[in-house]
Amino acid sequence: MSDRYPVPKGRHRVSESIRRSRFVTTVGPAPDEEVARAFIEEVRDEFSDATHNCWAFVAGPPGSTARVGMSDDGEPHQTAGRPMLNALLHSGVGEVVAVVTRYYGGVKLGRGGLGRAYSGGVQLALASLPLVERVDRVPVRIRLGYDAVDAVLRLLEEHGVERVSDDWGRRVTLELAVPCDDLERVVREVRDCTAGTADVVVEPEGS
Structure with missing residues (x-):
């Protein structure tokens, strides 16, 4: 919570x-x-x-x-x-x-x-x-293809997600800080937006 x-x-x-x-x-x-x-x-x-x-x-x-x-x-x-x-x-x-x-x-x-x-x-x-x-946040890592980046970035902005760092390699890796009370919705919408092709990892607390 x-x-x-x-x-x-x-x-x-x-x-x-x-x-x-x-x-x-x-x-x-x-x-x-x-x-x-x-x-x-x-x-x-x-x-x-x-x-x-x-x-x-x-x-x-x-x-x-x-x-x-x-x-x-x-x-x-x-x-x-x-x-x-x-x-x-x-x-x-x-x-x-x-x-x-x-x-x-x-x-x-x-x-x-x-x-x-x-x-x-x-x-x-x-x-x-x-x-x-003041908002509690949890670290989340998303790996996705370039074709889905624009749509995902718009989604993240709508939910007030902080972008900690980006890695634009063969696939795009986004290190994020997601508000705890929006975590489940953000993860679900990212997966829906990318038709399940994005890898979404919720980092353990304190990692």
Whole structure:
């Protein structure tokens, strides 16, 4: 079964001032925990002079708590990382990391004010975050004759199949990445389109 869900297209940043403190929220892709933590370190290095660099990530589907992380980075316990994580978990966006950088302006916000500021920064960034659809894909190899290539290529384009590589030898070999939820249909239509003359091999996962 395939998972399709929105993920960040790239790095995105917003900022706001709340009672003389400046909050800068940076959001980006987090396909796994290693990428998320590398993103966090980059932002921390960029804003090394800030009072706090609080963060949270969801390195999985929207709402999944299987691979998450958070940090208050010196703010009172659960006033930053937890509200940020909750905002991410309820956003409907997957594989996402957020760092909220705070430059303290001399006015204390209190625990409730801090929670609202950090969660609000994440929500503000997510509201304008460019997204793309994340699609599970499976590698497939097709070998076919030249007479069927044009028709098969049109079919593959209709189904959003990615062409990884081509080999134009005695027969044409297409290395593809097929959306999992379209796999059976694509294989069936390729075989129908080529009257069964195409060799279609679905590669084992992780090959």
